[in-house]
Amino acid sequence: MKKIINIVIVLGMCLLLLSGCKSNKSNSLVIVTTNFVGYDFARAVVGDEDVEIKMLLKPGMDAHQYEPTPKDIKSINDADIFIYVGGESEEWVSDILEDLDSDETKVIKMMDSVNLKEEVIKEGMEEEAEEEEETEYDEHVWTSPKNAILIVKEIEDKLSSIDEDNEEAYEENAENYISKLNKIDEEIREVVSNSKRKVLIFGDRFPLRYFVDEYGLDYYAAFPGCSSDTEASAKTISFLIDKVKKEKVPAVLKIELSSGKIADTIASETGVSVKTFYAVHNVSADEFKDGKTYIDYMNENVKVLREVLN
Ligand SMILES: [Zn+2]
Secondary structure, eight states, X not given: OHHHHHHHHHHHHHHHHHHOTTTTOOSSEEEEEXXXXXHHHHHHHHXXXXXXXXXXXXXXXXXXXXXXXXXXXXXXHHOSEEEEOOSGGGTHHXXXXXXXXXXXXXXXXGGGSSOOOBOOOOTTSOOOSSOOOSOOBOOOGGGSHHHHHHHHHHHHHHHHHHOGGGHHHHHHHHHHHHHXXXXXXHHHHHHHHTOSOOEEEEEEEEOOHHHHXXXXXXXXXXXXXXXXXOOOOHHHHHHHHHHHHHHTOSEEEEETTOOOHHHHHHHXXXXXXXXXXXXXXXXXXXXXXXXXXHHXXXXXXXXXXXXHTO
């Protein structure tokens, strides 16, 4: 995998040499983001200003399976601002950044904007096939609305620094979006503090540590954050079935764009329903066309919380 990505990067660099760096740049500023949240936050800060925003991950695609094409690498090099997350799923970025002209392209790494948490294997989860030697930080930093605020501020900062003429507009747009994020944050706190139980059970990966920690919720899940596993063992499934029964939760959760196989199995064994909780890695093509935002998905999450915590 690493080798293939290296070849792609070399190809990308060749393409750059052939086309000449930055030669095709239009007049408007260009922001390139890897995943959907980067795109959504940048869109909110840009508002009506003349800035082009490109998302490398195609709508509907699994963020963990993404590999850059030579064209994507050229887009990053041509960008005025490049926004990425920076975790295990985006290890390919570091090779590209080595060759990037930092005067030409400002880089925002979401993981640098927040306090990081380590990825944990919680009771009942599948163990990783290989033992990880280094501490691995959980890359899903944006799942907490409080962190989303920090990332939006960072985007506003960088954008204002390269486009001072529109500084006020960016500031106002960012403030607008941040006030929506604060509203969601308050709503989640209100739901959690008035809820009967404080635990979520996922028959899926668990990319929501930043979210549950922020709101004092407990959780159980089949795999840690970005596990590539999709098959859970009988032991893991029966552990989660027992938890659903013991905690008497009305629904077991799955993540967006997941097959939902494990959650379905648990649901059919326990008679509870399956609900989608959004970690907002990516959106479907239709949702992308409809202009859905991070706020929309968090609103959906608030509804789900109201149901499953009571
Ligand atoms: Zn992930």
